[in-house]
Amino acid sequence: MATIRTINGFGKRVVVTGIGLVTPVGIGTDETWKNLIGGKSGITAVTSFDASNYPCRVAGELKNFNASDFIDSKSIKRNDIYAIYAIAAAKLAVNDAKIDLDNVDRSRIGVIVGSGIGGMSTITEQTRIFFQKGPRYISPFMIPALIANIASGIIGMELGLKGPNFGVLSACATSTHSIGEAFNWLKLGKADAVFTGGSEAAVTPVSLAGFCSMRAVATAYNDTPESASRPFDATRDGFVMGNGAGILLLETLEHAQSRGAKIYCEIVGYSASCDAYHITAPDPNGDGLVRCYEELFAETGVDPSAIQYINAHGTSTAYNDKYETVAIRKFFGNHADKLFVSSTKGATGHLLGATGAVESAVCAKTIETGIIAPTINYSTPDPECDLNYVPNKSIKADVHYAINESMGFGGQNAALMFRKFS
Numbered sequence: 435m436a437t438i439r440t441i442n443g444f445g446k447r448v449v450v451t452g453i454g455l456v457t458p459v460g461i462g463t464d465e466t467w468k469n470l471i472g473g474k475s476g477i478t479a480v481t482s483f484d485a486s487n488y489p490c491r492v493a494g495e496l497k498n499f500n501a502s503d504f505i506d507s508k509s510i511k512r513n514d515i516y517a518i519y520a521i522a523a524a525k526l527a528v529n530d531a532k533i534d535l536d537n538v539d540r541s542r543i544g545v546i547v548g549s550g551i552g553g554m555s556t557i558t559e560q561t562r563i564f565f566q567k568g569p570r571y572i573s574p575f576m577i578p579a580l581i582a583n584i585a586s587g588i589i590g591m592e593l594g595l596k597g598p599n600f601g602v603l604s605a606c607a608t609s610t611h612s613i614g615e616a617f618n619w620l621k622l623g624k625a626d627a628v629f630t631g632g633s634e635a636a637v638t639p640v641s642l643a644g645f646c647s648m649r650a651v652a653t654a655y656n657d658t659p660e661s662a663s664r665p666f667d668a669t670r671d672g673f674v675m676g677n678g679a680g681i682l683l684l685e686t687l688e689h690a691q692s693r694g695a696k697i698y699c700e701i702v703g704y705s706a707s708c709d710a711y712h713i714t715a716p717d718p719n720g721d722g723l724v725r726c727y728e729e730l731f732a733e734t735g736v737d738p739s740a741i742q743y744i745n746a747h748g749t750s751t752a753y754n755d756k757y758e759t760v761a762i763r764k765f766f767g768n769h770a771d772k773l774f775v776s777s778t779k780g781a782t783g784h785l786l787g788a789t790g791a792v793e794s795a796v797c798a799k800t801i802e803t804g805i806i807a808p809t810i811n812y813s814t815p816d817p818e819c820d821l822n823y824v825p826n827k828s829i830k831a832d833v834h835y836a837i838n839e840s841m842g843f844g845g846q847n848a849a850l851m852f853r854k855f856s
Contacts, residue, residue: 471803505592532695662750722761741837744773809824
């Protein structure tokens with residue numbers, strides 16, 4: 435186990451008081467959580483376009499999502515679906531947190547929401563129009579619809595929130611970084627509350643073709659889509675793309691208590707690092723993620739032996755799962771054998787820029803309920819992936835400390851530590 439130096443903590447305590455999720459396994463937090471702990475897969479054959487000539491023909495789409503439940507028809511036409519997913523998740527988080535936005539200082543409430551890619555549907559459609567009809571037919575809403583920060587701006591306008599508002603973009607680590615940056619703003623007292631997380635709607639013809647060209651996605655399970663995402667399993671052959679959004683409402687403890695809010699858990703630490711190794715592949719020695727851990731524990735002063743659960747990045751790719759395991763073993767030493775380490779991407783697929791937020795919500799629900807969601811589709815152990823991945827069935831555990839970790843293209847790592855509130 436690594437030796438940890440302690441940095442004196444500073445600032446305000448930060449708690450999670452609201453969760454909004456729209457995912458391939460459910461619209462809303464309750465449905466998503468029920469299906470995750472029930473081991474239900476949201477991966478199906480692609481239905482939003484004809485993928486019959488693609489090497490990978492499966493994805494996690496939002497088949498029961500109705501945009502008009504969350505936003506008016508004019509706004510639906512003007513915004514990319516990724517931003518609409520984010521708006522939906524934010525409004526679900528408002529309802530879950532039972533926060534009366536007319537009874538708080540909206541200038542002290544921020545929005546920090548990111549996307550790994552942004553408005554890919556808009557890019558695809560407007561490019562088609564450009565080549566078929568010419569530049570005069572391009573929508574005046576194209577640019578604001580496609581940019582990856584617009585979800586934060588639209589949420590701010592929809593909810594009338596005038597605090598810090600920006601987007602974060604770090605590929606598959608996006609929403610973990612987003613939550614971490616929101617945590618820092620609150621810890622420093624620069625806001626009272628922040629809606630934070632990520633959204634993605636990258637299951638499009640061009641995006642899927644790009645990932646197929648990289649040979650990064652699963653191709654061996656087109657006939658059994660629900661089996662395609664299989665983190666840490668020896669027969670894994672790539673990740674499965676997914677759409678969705680996750681938004682958490684974070685508040686300073688004082689603000690949450692002043693309005694009598696329900697508290698899911700407390701966020702006690704955030705760290706980030708870079709592999710500086712390869713544009714897409716993780717460091718085979720796990721050094722970047724290990725440094726991320728070192729900083730996380732230095733900030734919190736928590737002993738590594740206190741951690742019970744890690745929601746792993748666990749993408750179902752050969753390199754990620756192996757090298758993530760290497761990093762966990764290198765940092766935690768013998769305690770690694772006592773950890774529960776699951777990847778909920780087996781059920782949701784990889785939501786890219788939204789994945790860290792959804793998986794942070796999983797950590798919060800794990801602490802709240804005492805149930806750990808499983809890694810589904812785990813049937814053949816891989817000798818190089820030898821942790822307790824909570825295979826196939828959820829388990830009960832009184833979790834006091836949990837970590838969510840994310841790893842993005844560019845070697846960008848992020849980690850968050852959650853603690854049972856007391």
